[in-house]
Structure formats: structure tokens, C-alpha cells
Amino acid sequence: MSSTVSVPVFDKKKHVLLIPDLFPIHMELLANVIRASGYRVEVLRTHGADVMEAGLKYIHNDMCYPAICSLGQQLHAITSGTHDPADVAFVQFQTGGGCRASNYSMVLRKALNKLGLEIPIVTLGFSTLSRNSGFSLTPAMCIRALVAVTYGDLLLLLGNQVRPYETNPGQTQSLLRHWEETLGRELSAARAGLGQVKRNLKNIARSFAEIPVKAAKKVKVGIVGEVYVKYSPFANNQLEEFLQNQDCEYMLPGVLGFLRYCLSSPAVDWELYGGSRFSREVSVFLGRVIGRFEAALSRALAGYPQFHTPPSFRQMREKGERILSKGVKMGEGWYLPAEMVELIESGYDRIICAQPFGCLPNHIVGRGTLKRFRELYPQAHILPLDYDASLSRVNQENRIKLLLTDAREKMTQTDPTPVPAPTSAAPGLASSF
Ligand code: SF4
Known part of the structure; x- marks a missing residue:
């Protein structure tokens, strides 16, 4: 077993990016944002004992449960025969903090070394995009990703509040699917401006408010x-x-609030302990950008007091x-x-x-x-x-x-x-x- 850490480079034309299934609605919308920049992407939806087994087999069980699940989905994809290891690259998300989540990419690389495979890993994080990854995260992609997360948050919020009270069973789920497909197409074509995004948010809120519901405790x-x-x-x-x-x-x-919490750390560090003023300014700026999307989501719900904002x-x-x-x-x-x-x-x-x-x-x-x-x-x-x-x-x-x-x-x-x-x-x- 080799312990050498090799770093094969991701090739946009050759590799399909395999992303673990993190968020319920948001992942497919985010995948469409990446597709809009010419990448091929697949969100792994695999579940079950075989997937868990793949994680446990190649990752030490002292690692966090999220590592075993999310890396397990990727390792299962290449060991189960559903994907050719030569054609895929993995995406991992990295928090960049002091937690074990900052090591998931290295843990995955170690597991691949055990398997004797060299598969590119694109690491996306708050503080780093892996060098030589061959993947470029542009400001436009980041903004579109925030749009996707805002859509995902609104769909999640409204679906949760309407589904339990719907008069016609299944109507909320059908509407969710409709919006996932419509917004997915729009995001993958990268054609919506901010005006269209605001209109979409308002239309989403209105469409859920129109679902007939019955009073129930x-x-x-x-x-x-x-x-x-x-x-x-x-x-x-x-x-x-x-x-x-x-x-x-x-x-x-x-998810928007959690992103903002993560990005607020440098500003909190600066306030409490001193340190880099530049990091603080970046943190405040990014917080304001996310705040614009949070405000747009709240405005879309403004006319609907029945919904929690x-x-x-x-x-x-x-x-x-x-x-x-x-x-x-x-x-x-x-x-x-x-x-x-x-x-x-x-x-x-x-x-x-x-x-x-x-x-x-x-x-x-x-x-x-x-x-x-x-x-x-x-x-x-x-x-x-x-x-x-x-x-x-x-x-x-x-x-x-x-x-x-x-x-x-x-x-x-x-x-x-x-x-x-x-x-x-x-x-x-x-x-x-
Ligand atoms: S928060 Fe840290 S310790 Fe907990 S599961 Fe995530 S990486 Fe592991």
C-alpha cells in the first residue's frame, strides 16, 4: 500500500464531476450552476448498506460519520461498477476551519491510494480552492450559486409549510418538482439576471400560496x-x-444563514482577537452580498403572512x-x-x-x-x-x-x-x- 499522495489534474473535457448528496433540494440546482460553465456534473443519490460499506471499508471508522457517508457515496460509485474511475473526478467541500471536515479531501485521497486509483479531487471551500484542480470558480459562478441556494431555501421553506396541510395530496411535491426543473433549466443556461431572480422568487411564493390547504392541528x-x-x-x-x-x-x-455564519468567522475573530483586517473586510463584504439574497427571499414572502419568514x-x-x-x-x-x-x-x-x-x-x-x-x-x-x-x-x-x-x-x-x-x-x- 503506497502512502504517496499524487495529485492528478481534473480535465473538464474528460471527467464527470461526482458530487455527494448534501442538501435536499439545493444540490441539483447547484449542479446546474456548474453545468452552465461547461462542466459535466452528477449528484450522487445512492443510499443504503452497500454505500455505507464502501465508506467503512476504505475510511477509518474514527473519522466522522459525515465523512464515511459522503466519501462512501463517491467510493461506491467507482467500486460498484456504475462509473469508470478513468472518467470521473470528485468534488469535496472543505470548511477550512479547525474541524475534521477540513481533511476530507486528504482522507479521500488516502482511500484512493489504497485502491491504487488516481482520481482528481476538486476541493471547494471557504478558504481554499485546491491548486492544480483544473476547476475555476469564477465570481459569476459564485453569484449564481447563491441564487441557486436562495431558490433552494425558499422551496424548502414553503414545501415544509404547505405539504402537511394540502387538500390535494401530492400537489406540493408536484409544484416542487416543477420549480426544480424550471429553475434548473434557467440556471444551466446562465441566462437569468437579478430582475428575473426576484420575479422567480415572487412567483414561487405565489404558487405555493395558491395551493388549497385545510385547517388542521x-x-x-x-x-x-x-x-x-x-x-x-x-x-x-x-x-x-x-x-x-x-x-x-x-x-x-x-442554507443561506449557515453560509453567512461560516463567512462571518474572520470578522468575529478580528473583533474578539485582532488579526487580519483584510480578512475582516472580505468577510463583511461577503456577508453583505448574502444579505442581499436573504432580503430578496424575505421580500418575496412579504405578502403572505401565513408563511414563516x-x-x-x-x-x-x-x-x-x-x-x-x-x-x-x-x-x-x-x-x-x-x-x-x-x-x-x-x-x-x-x-x-x-x-x-x-x-x-x-x-x-x-x-x-x-x-x-x-x-x-x-x-x-x-x-x-x-x-x-x-x-x-x-x-x-x-x-x-x-x-x-x-x-x-x-x-x-x-x-x-x-x-x-x-x-x-x-x-x-x-x-x-
Ligand atoms: S463538525 Fe467536525 S467533528 Fe463534527 S462531524 Fe463535522 S467534521 Fe466531524
Whole structure:
């Protein structure tokens, strides 16, 4: 077994970029942004025991669960015979912080060395784009990527709020698919200006508001946690699909806020510890750019008071500081409790905190803040749920069922109208979620 780290170069004409499935709706939209620049891209949607096995076989099980899942999808693609290793390149996302997520590319390279394969890895991160990657991330691509994330956030937000109450089962899911295809085509042609983006956001909000809904009393659940496990259906054992089957309303916060949290770190460092003023200026500038997209999303929802509108980043920071200092930035840092505060104050007072087993930073900012939450929000119930390749899905689901049963009993005590218990699988379930 060689330990030599070779760096083959990605060739746009020769290689298909394989991207792990991170976010529910956003990934395909982001893939279209990359396609618009002439690259060939495939988002890996593979799930199941074989994929997990591929991760466990080539990656040490001391590595984080998100590494085993996301790298496992890529390793499975080349070891299962579905993709020719000579024709593919891998995309990895790198946080650039002190966490293990900053080493995923090297872990993948080591696994490829074990397999005797030389496959290019394009590393996309907040602080680095791997040199010699052969991939160029232009400012226009970054702006289009932000557009894609904004669309994804709005679709996620509205789909979550309308689906549980739709009169015609499956209508919300069909509308989601329609928008994914329409926006995907537009993003891959790179032809929409900012005026069109704003019109699209308004049209999305209007189309969801037009779906007929019926009044119903449902348990409202918020999902927070480590960014990969909370979003990826593969990593969280189809958590969203499970919650849809349990006939509750759930809220999964958007990705824009998390991006802004990550990019705000240099400005926080400068404020608390000194350091590079240039990094601080870049951080503030990028935060303002994302803030424009957040504002456009909020404006699109302005005429629809029935929909929950995400708060501004400044408001999120204020909410976070009730629990933790903004200097806590490892893992999901102060942003995770900020999301919990926001969800509880918006009525989602049953919270699932999805965390990789052994993820130290997120256990500190998740489970570690429960005492403070009990003091500030005694009505809220926060369920920290660990995810790992060896942990039982049945056990996770039973714990969620207990959370929901308790919530239904409490609701019936305050309002004697019975809260419907789950009867059958919800229609049109999350194939794209
Ligand atoms: S946040 Fe947790 S799961 Fe993610 S890289 Fe760090 S330790 Fe691993």
C-alpha cells in the first residue's frame, strides 16, 4: 500500500464531476450552476448498506460519520461498477476551519491510494480552492450559486409549510418538482439576471400560496444539527420522509444563514482577537452580498403572512447570544442554538438535534446547551439524536415517536380537539428530499 499522495489534474473535457448528496433540494440546482460553465456534473443519490460499506471499508471508522457517508457515496460509485474511475473526478467541500471536515479531501485521497486509483479531487471551500484542480470558480459562478441556494431555501421553506396541510395530496411535491426543473433549466443556461431572480422568487411564493390547504392541528417539529446530517437523507435515515409519515409539520432551516455564519468567522475573530483586517473586510463584504439574497427571499414572502419568514442574520446573532458567545465557532458553533431559539419562538417547540456520533463541537453546542434552554424555554423539548453507521434506525425513530406522542398529549390537554395520529404514508414522499 503506497502512502504517496499524487495529485492528478481534473480535465473538464474528460471527467464527470461526482458530487455527494448534501442538501435536499439545493444540490441539483447547484449542479446546474456548474453545468452552465461547461462542466459535466452528477449528484450522487445512492443510499443504503452497500454505500455505507464502501465508506467503512476504505475510511477509518474514527473519522466522522459525515465523512464515511459522503466519501462512501463517491467510493461506491467507482467500486460498484456504475462509473469508470478513468472518467470521473470528485468534488469535496472543505470548511477550512479547525474541524475534521477540513481533511476530507486528504482522507479521500488516502482511500484512493489504497485502491491504487488516481482520481482528481476538486476541493471547494471557504478558504481554499485546491491548486492544480483544473476547476475555476469564477465570481459569476459564485453569484449564481447563491441564487441557486436562495431558490433552494425558499422551496424548502414553503414545501415544509404547505405539504402537511394540502387538500390535494401530492400537489406540493408536484409544484416542487416543477420549480426544480424550471429553475434548473434557467440556471444551466446562465441566462437569468437579478430582475428575473426576484420575479422567480415572487412567483414561487405565489404558487405555493395558491395551493388549497385545510385547517388542521399538527405537531410542529424543528430540525437542527450538524449541517450534513441534518440535511442529507442518506445520513439521517430519511428523517424528513419519516416525519412526513408521522403527519407533523417540520421546519428545516435554510442554507443561506449557515453560509453567512461560516463567512462571518474572520470578522468575529478580528473583533474578539485582532488579526487580519483584510480578512475582516472580505468577510463583511461577503456577508453583505448574502444579505442581499436573504432580503430578496424575505421580500418575496412579504405578502403572505401565513408563511414563516426567516429572520435576518443580525437577529439570528442576537438569538444565538442568549445561549452562547459568538466566539464559539467550531462546528455549527453559536449558529446551532440560534436556530433552536428561532424555531422555538416560531412555534416549532419540539426540536430534533441531529448530530454525528462523536462529533465533539456539535455535542457542545447542541446537547451541551440543553440546560440553558430548559431555563429559558421550559415548554420546549429538545431531542439530541446521534447518527452513526452502527446506530439503530429503529431506535432513532422510536425516540422521535415518543417526542411526538408527548407533544400530541400536551396539545390535547390545552385543546381537547384530538390531534390526528399518523395513519399511512404521506403521498408523493420525498424522492427529491
Ligand atoms: S463538525 Fe463534527 S462531524 Fe463535522 S467534521 Fe467536525 S467533528 Fe466531524
